[in-house]
Amino acid sequence: xxxxxxxxxxxxVLFALGLFAVLTRRNTILVLVGxxxxxxxxxxxxxxxxxxxxxxxxxxxxxxxxxxxAIAAAEAAVGLAIILMVFRHTRSTDLNASNSLHG
Amino acid sequence: xxxxxxxSPLIMLAALGAVWKARPVHAGLLLALxxxxxxxxxxxxxxxxxxxxxxxxYVGAVAVLIVxxxxxxxxxxxxxxxxxxxxxxxxGLLCTLPLLATLLYTVDRTLPEAPPGTAxxxxxxxxxxxxxxxxxxxxxxxxxxxxxxLGAALFAREPSKKP
Amino acid sequence: xxxxxxxxxxxxxxxxxxxxxxxxxxxENLLEHFNAPGWLVSIGGIAAGAATVLAVFxxxxxxxxxxxxxxxxxxxxxxxxNRAGPFGILQPVADGIKMLTKEDxxxxxxxxxxxxxxxxxxxxxAIMALGVLPYGREWTPVPLELGLLFFFALGALTEVSxxxxxxxxxxxxxxxxxxxxISQMVSYELPLVLSAIAVIMVSGTLSLPExxxxxxxxxxxxxxxxxxxxxxxxxxxxxxxxxxxxxxNRCPFDLPEGESEIVAGHMTEYSGFKYALFFMGEYLGxxxxxxxxxxxxxxxxQAPFPGLGFVPSWIWFFAxxxxxxxxxxxxxxxxxxxxxxxxxxxxxxxxxxxSLLTIPAAGIWTLLHRAGHGLIAWxxxxxxxVVPFVIMTVLFNRGLARSNRTxxxxxS
Numbered sequence: 001x002x003x004x005x006x007x008x009x010x011x012x013v014l015f016a017l018g019l020f021a022v023l024t025r026r027n028t029i030l031v032l033v034g035x036x037x038x039x040x041x042x043x044x045x046x047x048x049x050x051x052x053x054x055x056x057x058x059x060x061x062x063x064x065x066x067x068x069x070a071i072a073a074a075e076a077a078v079g080l081a082i083i084l085m086v087f088r089h090t091r092s093t094d095l096n097a098s099n100s101l102h103g
Numbered sequence: 104x105x106x107x108x109x110x111s112p113l114i115m116l117a118a119l120g121a122v123w124k125a126r127p128v129h130a131g132l133l134l135a136l137x138x139x140x141x142x143x144x145x146x147x148x149x150x151x152x153x154x155x156x157x158x159x160x161y162v163g164a165v166a167v168l169i170v171x172x173x174x175x176x177x178x179x180x181x182x183x184x185x186x187x188x189x190x191x192x193x194x195g196l197l198c199t200l201p202l203l204a205t206l207l208y209t210v211d212r213t214l215p216e217a218p219p220g221t222a223x224x225x226x227x228x229x230x231x232x233x234x235x236x237x238x239x240x241x242x243x244x245x246x247x248x249x250x251x252x253l254g255a256a257l258f259a260r261e262p263s264k265k266p
Numbered sequence: 267x268x269x270x271x272x273x274x275x276x277x278x279x280x281x282x283x284x285x286x287x288x289x290x291x292x293x294e295n296l297l298e299h300f301n302a303p304g305w306l307v308s309i310g311g312i313a314a315g316a317a318t319v320l321a322v323f324x325x326x327x328x329x330x331x332x333x334x335x336x337x338x339x340x341x342x343x344x345x346x347x348n349r350a351g352p353f354g355i356l357q358p359v360a361d362g363i364k365m366l367t368k369e370d371x372x373x374x375x376x377x378x379x380x381x382x383x384x385x386x387x388x389x390x391x392a393i394m395a396l397g398v399l400p401y402g403r404e405w406t407p408v409p410l411e412l413g414l415l416f417f418f419a420l421g422a423l424t425e426v427s428x429x430x431x432x433x434x435x436x437x438x439x440x441x442x443x444x445x446x447x448i449s450q451m452v453s454y455e456l457p458l459v460l461s462a463i464a465v466i467m468v469s470g471t472l473s474l475p476e477x478x479x480x481x482x483x484x485x486x487x488x489x490x491x492x493x494x495x496x497x498x499x500x501x502x503x504x505x506x507x508x509x510x511x512x513x514x515n516r517c518p519f520d521l522p523e524g525e526s527e528i529v530a531g532h533m534t535e536y537s538g539f540k541y542a543l544f545f546m547g548e549y550l551g552x553x554x555x556x557x558x559x560x561x562x563x564x565x566x567x568q569a570p571f572p573g574l575g576f577v578p579s580w581i582w583f584f585a586x587x588x589x590x591x592x593x594x595x596x597x598x599x600x601x602x603x604x605x606x607x608x609x610x611x612x613x614x615x616x617x618x619x620x621s622l623l624t625i626p627a628a629g630i631w632t633l634l635h636r637a638g639h640g641l642i643a644w645x646x647x648x649x650x651x652v653v654p655f656v657i658m659t660v661l662f663n664r665g666l667a668r669s670n671r672t673x674x675x676x677x678s
Contacts, residue, residue, distance in 0.1 A: 010114060012207055023199065024191040032169060059232060069153075074251040078254060082258060084172065084258070
């Protein structure tokens with residue numbers, strides 16, 4: 001079996017699961033869980049193509065993963081800070097609860 | 104290869120649990136499990152540095168932050184969540200299944216035979232690249248992270264109450 | 267994972283330097299004698315090596331639980347445990363028997379599986395962390411190339427397991443304890459890692475044996491080249507030490523299990539063997555983090571004076587470890603517990619800035635030393651560290667003096 005195909009299948013499934021969570025969950029924090037899964041699927045692709053691709057002295061794949069992890073951490077921190085702020089106003093993390101601009 | 108074949112189904116199962124579990128804290132803990140299994144996969148593939156960084160940042164910071172936020176907000180929407188499922192699962196699947204099918208089809212059809220590949224990730228080389236070729240990107244990330252830290256601290260601060 | 271290439275020729279089985287490796291080599295020789303296949307020999311060797319480390323630290327754990335009580339008693343003008351055996355030496359055994367024979371209670375509201383999993387998940391990372399430390403010149407159980415990173419990655423696992431323990435118990439105090447523990451560990455892990463970065467920069471490696479090897483030799487013929495004896499290393503070592511007290515949840519940073527406030531924090535609903543596991547995880551974690559501190563800043567197994575080469579190197583490591591742990595006990599006996607906001611304030615406003623300062627200081631130190639300006643390097647780095655420290659202290663204290671204490675509940 002082609003190891004790259006296994007990796008890519010895994011990352012496709014992870015991405016689809018993340019998307020599913022983003023679409024169906026109503027709790028904002030769990031939407032963030034879905035986003036993390038999708039980001040991780042992308043990282044997995046980079047690692048896969050670095051590992052089973054042509055040799056790359058510039059290490060582009062791992063570099064991208066490194067930056068991706070840093071960005072994901074930043075995204076989670078800001079996301080959770082915003083969620084906590086919204087929670088303070090509406091006492092809820094439900095996405096539908098923060099609809100005060102809704103006419 | 105064996106590690107890949109063992110870990111991939113486990114990662115998929117853990118991710119499925121993270122997506123499907125109705126109780127929010129369970130979902131958060133399963134996310135931590137998914138991310139740590141992915142870290143082990145990185146290590147098994149030869150990217151030890153990335154695997155350990157994944158552990159430190161994703162498991163130690165991101166997943167822990169998520170479960171911490173769940174603790175603070177104490178969502179009690181399990182019953183609601185389960186009650187809503189019949190309505191939400193259909194549209195959700197309708198959107199994700201075509202995407203998954205396309206992705207899997209593409210992987211199946213267009214993939215070239217994998218070359219043997221290299222499993223060597225020298226940390227010294229990563230360091231050199233970070234501070235030569237990727238120095239602008241490192242600076243940008245540094246600014247971003249500083250801004251994020253200040254912003255998150257400002258956001259999360261208790262609003263000052265007037266006496 | 268990639269490990270460093272092992273050492274060259276092996277001397278006789280009984281030389282003192284190689285004594286801790288004796289079980290491993292005996293098992294390997296025995297298996298080879300019976301013509302066991304190669305993988306069996308290596309697995310047997312690994313198992314024997316791990317058993318040696320575990321045996322050493324389990325003994326140390328038992329001894330420390332007694333010594334801690336004796337030291338605290340001494341500091342508080344008491345006698346301490348003195349009933350079981352002469353001088354209370356059998357106290358750990360008595361404690362162990364008591365722990366093991368107690369009833370194992372699982373609260374009705376607990377999540378059974380997670381409640382069981384938490385104590386196990388706390389002990390495993392602590393034991394794994396002990397495996398990568400270099401205890402002697404020849405004795406590093408698992409010489410990983412990325413040992414330091416591995417150590418910090420295991421710290422992440424501990425956080426998750428503390429959370430699981432607090433949440434799975436399904437009651438109030440464990441939850442509060444877990445929230446305190448997580449916010450404290452996340453905050454104090456930052457200065458811990460940042461002060462280690464300076465060491466990584468100077469020694470240019472993430473492998474712990476190489477970091478120790480880098481601290482070999484002596485300045486001016488007598489001053490050991492340990493990192494703690496440089497300006498940036500002194501500051502970094504102090505920050506690392508304080509932050510490691512926080513990571514290990516020890517007094518004065520023991521809010522997660524503050525007995526007078528929240529019973530026992532995340533361990534409240536545990537009893538019997540599971541509680542003993544928490545206890546063990548905590549002490550093994552203490553050994554691991556102090557061992558890392560010794561490795562990074564105190565020169566690991568390097569001897570403190572030249573001409574002491576005849577003493578086996580692992581004795582120096584354990585002597586330093588004992589000294590650091592005695593410091594932990596001393597601090598526990600003398601300092602009162604902090605309040606949560608004081609803890610956070612101290613971590614974010616004092617420890618993190620100081621640990622950030624050690625990074626440029628270490629860089630300037632290395633560059634100037636490479637250029638041959640040793641004296642200038644001392645002056646510049648000391649100035650770089652002391653001036654901001656003084657400014658920060660002044661600002662810190664001024665803010666504290668201005669705000670009057672308000673007693674919200676004690677008055678009226």
